[in-house]
Amino acid sequence: xxxxxxxxxxxxxxxxxxxxxxxxxxxxxxxxxxxxxxxxxxxxxxxxxxxxxxxxxxxxxxxxxxxxxxxxxxxxxxxxxxxxxxxxxxxxxxxxxxxxxxxxxxxxxxxxxxxxxxxxxxxxxxxxxxxxxxxxxxxxxxxxxxxxxxxxxxxxxxxxxxxxxxxxxxxxxxxxxxxxxxxxxxxxxxxxxxxxxxxxxxxxxxxxxxxxxxxxxxxxxxxxxxxxxxxxx
Amino acid sequence: xxxxxxxxxxxxxxxxxxxxxxxxxxxxxxxxxxxxxxxxxxxxxxxxxxxxxxxxxxxxxxxxxxxxxxxxxxxxxxxxxxxxxxxxxxxxxxxxxxxxxxxxxxxxxxxxxxxxxxxxxxxxxxxxxxxxxxxxxxxxxxxxxxxxxxxxxxxxxxxxxxxxxxxxxxxxxxxxxxxxxxxxxxxxxxxxxxxxxxxxxxxxxxxxxxxxxxxxxxxxxxxxxxxxxxxxxx
Numbered sequence: 001x002x003x004x005x006x007x008x009x010x011x012x013x014x015x016x017x018x019x020x021x022x023x024x025x026x027x028x029x030x031x032x033x034x035x036x037x038x039x040x041x042x043x044x045x046x047x048x049x050x051x052x053x054x055x056x057x058x059x060x061x062x063x064x065x066x067x068x069x070x071x072x073x074x075x076x077x078x079x080x081x082x083x084x085x086x087x088x089x090x091x092x093x094x095x096x097x098x099x100x101x102x103x104x105x106x107x108x109x110x111x112x113x114x115x116x117x118x119x120x121x122x123x124x125x126x127x128x129x130x131x132x133x134x135x136x137x138x139x140x141x142x143x144x145x146x147x148x149x150x151x152x153x154x155x156x157x158x159x160x161x162x163x164x165x166x167x168x169x170x171x172x173x174x175x176x177x178x179x180x181x182x183x184x185x186x187x188x189x190x191x192x193x194x195x196x197x198x199x200x201x202x203x204x205x206x207x208x209x210x211x212x213x214x215x216x217x218x219x220x221x222x223x224x225x226x227x228x229x230x231x232x233x
Numbered sequence: 234x235x236x237x238x239x240x241x242x243x244x245x246x247x248x249x250x251x252x253x254x255x256x257x258x259x260x261x262x263x264x265x266x267x268x269x270x271x272x273x274x275x276x277x278x279x280x281x282x283x284x285x286x287x288x289x290x291x292x293x294x295x296x297x298x299x300x301x302x303x304x305x306x307x308x309x310x311x312x313x314x315x316x317x318x319x320x321x322x323x324x325x326x327x328x329x330x331x332x333x334x335x336x337x338x339x340x341x342x343x344x345x346x347x348x349x350x351x352x353x354x355x356x357x358x359x360x361x362x363x364x365x366x367x368x369x370x371x372x373x374x375x376x377x378x379x380x381x382x383x384x385x386x387x388x389x390x391x392x393x394x395x396x397x398x399x400x401x402x403x404x405x406x407x408x409x410x411x412x413x414x415x416x417x418x419x420x421x422x423x424x425x426x427x428x429x430x431x432x433x434x435x436x437x438x439x440x441x442x443x444x445x446x447x448x449x450x451x452x453x454x455x456x457x458x459x460x461x462x463x464x465x466x467x
Contacts (some may be wrong), residue, residue: 071332079326093312097300139286
């Protein structure tokens with residue numbers, strides 16, 4: 001456990017995979033924190049003052065100082081609490097660069113079509129976003145091969161930075177598969193990644209932190225319906 | 234010059250601001266490297282095998298192992314050559330998080346819409362993308378204030394990570410002003426950034442590495458002409 005002097009507060013929203021990312025990191029490090037659930041339709045003064053630039057969750061407050069952007073928060077946790085629990089980023093600079101590359105891939109290549117998919121106002125836009133998302137995930141099979149070097153996780157024998165970066169999305173991978181009527185991680189095209197997802201989902205960590213898939217499916221349906229309805233006004 | 238640590242090769246394209254970032258970092262760290270100019274219309278086997286995912290420059294190859302994505306390359310140079318030259322990222326984890334925040338801001342909020350300015354086909358879309366880019370520059374003024382603490386650079390007294398990532402864009406910032414008449418960094422609206430840009434350009438690394446603005450303007454015009462010709466023939 002971290003020193004008694006460290007006060008950690010996480011401002012989040014239950015459905016957000018980026019908030020889940022931070023929860024995973026905190027859990028892996030064995031850190032206690034206060035969690036504050038935001039109503040993103042009615043943002044608190046705390047959120048607006050802590051993240052004036054983006055006004056988004058997650059925000060981690062460490063002894064009152066805010067850190068924003070989920071990947072930055074995870075790296076911060078890994079660095080500040082370096083002595084506590086396992087390291088998320090590898091020690092070797094080259095392996096660190098590889099981990100950062102794949103973490104960037106997840107946010108740069110998967111997030112935009114995924115976001116467009118749920119915000120789409122028309123079936124056409126939604127279908128195009130869905131198609132792009134399904135194409136972009138395929139590279140992750142190669143990413144897993146490169147990072148894991150034959151072991152169980154992107155981090156090797158144990159969970160690492162990329163496992164956290166992708167693992168936070170597992171409930172949404174499953175929810176999207178339900179909503180699309182097709183497996184986003186196609187076991188035939190991506191056998192290693194499919195096996196990783198099962199393994200990750202079985203961890204105590206995942207059970208403690210990941211959202212319930214049915215709740216994510218319902219939330220996804222609600223988002224899609226809301227955005228489609230807005231379009232017809 | 235360092236270089237005893239092994240063999241460094243940078244795959245690039247002269248006009249790319251992302252390649253410029255890598256060159257700036259290498260220069261600041263005093264590292265020698267072999268530079269390979271790519272013809273992006275006819276990509277080399279080396280580029281395709283080194284960056285199969287994105288097939289893009291820059292790629293830094295260190296002792297035969299490729300590192301891709303400019304921000305990852307700059308962090309790698311800082312990590313792998315920690316003993317050489319100044320550190321780009323601060324030592325303090327909180328200050329590091331702040332630097333990373335503004336670096337991410339430059340990528341997501343400035344570079345992304347700015348890229349669209351050059352790619353979109355309608356005047357409305359272009360104007361919208363330009364507005365988003367300018368809004369990002371306004372916010373970045375606050376970022377400079379936060380990071381610099383009143384000193385000369387985002388990195389404080391000396392050049393740091395955000396300075397390199399934004400500095401690589403300077404020739405294109407100036408070229409955009411000439412191409413569109415829009416000053417992205419306007420001394421009246423963002424005085425700190427305007428002063429920062431002048432100061433940055435005075436650095437040895439900048440003088441050694443930044444592209445000639447006229448050349449970038451000509452390049453951009455040629456790209457736009459090709460895009461217009463392609464659109465017209467569809």
